Amino acid sequence: MPEIIADPPLPSCYHLFPRPEIQESQQLGPDPSLPRGRDARGRFATGSSGNPRGRPRGIANPRRRVPDLVARPLSAQRLSDLLDRKPHLLRPLAAQLLPPPLASIDPAVRLGIDLSSLRTAEDFRWVLSSVLAAIARGEIAPAEGVRIARRVRARRRAVQCLARLSERRAGHERMAAGCAAAPPALRIASRSLRVRATGD
Secondary structure, X not given: OOOOOOOOOOHHHHHHOOOOOOOOOOOOOOOOOOOOOEOOOOOXXXXXOOOOOOXXXXXXXXXXXXXXXXXXXXXXXXXXXXXXXXXXXXXXXHHHHOOOOOOOOOHHHHOOOOHHHOOOHHHHHHHHHHHHHHHHHOOOOHHHHHHHHHHXXXXXXXXXXXXXXXXXXXXXXXXXXXXXXXXXXXXXXXXXHHHHHHOO
16 A cells, blocks of 8 residues: 655644743743642641732731620630630620620719910819829829829910910000100101011
8 A cells, every 4th residue: 555645734734733842821830730738737748839929918817816705695604715725815705795895984074174264374273183182082093193283284375375365455445545645746656666677
């Protein structure tokens, strides 16, 4: 039987045959279809992750996730074991079990002090002495006393500033009244002095 020799493929068909060089689309990493490496316990081995891109954003770390005690209550023993393993969960779990905190009452209101009515140095002295006495009796905490003292100091500064402003205003009014009562020549001279001083 005579041997049949096939014609060589056309040059346009050469791209269908594999070539020895590396193609651009060829992946250099491990084959994603291969099974992931696992250790003897069935966990992913070191360097072989089940999720190579990591945990997606917005998904909480399951180790830091707080269990919902309302939806799935735990027994006292299981709750104690959980807190022994993860003590950082104590505060969020306590927030689920305890009632919400009461609204804090202003310590000055509790002592019957109206800071807006303070005007004189005697008022400020009386308030500070009553705050110290309340701290000594245990009616308010020292930190609350410090907060009241800071507010008293701010009030005292505001009162002093208003007093200085009113004194200046009264002095300007006296000066204006004196200038109005002065002879016309003196008024013109004082006005020219003011113009020179201000540069207008």
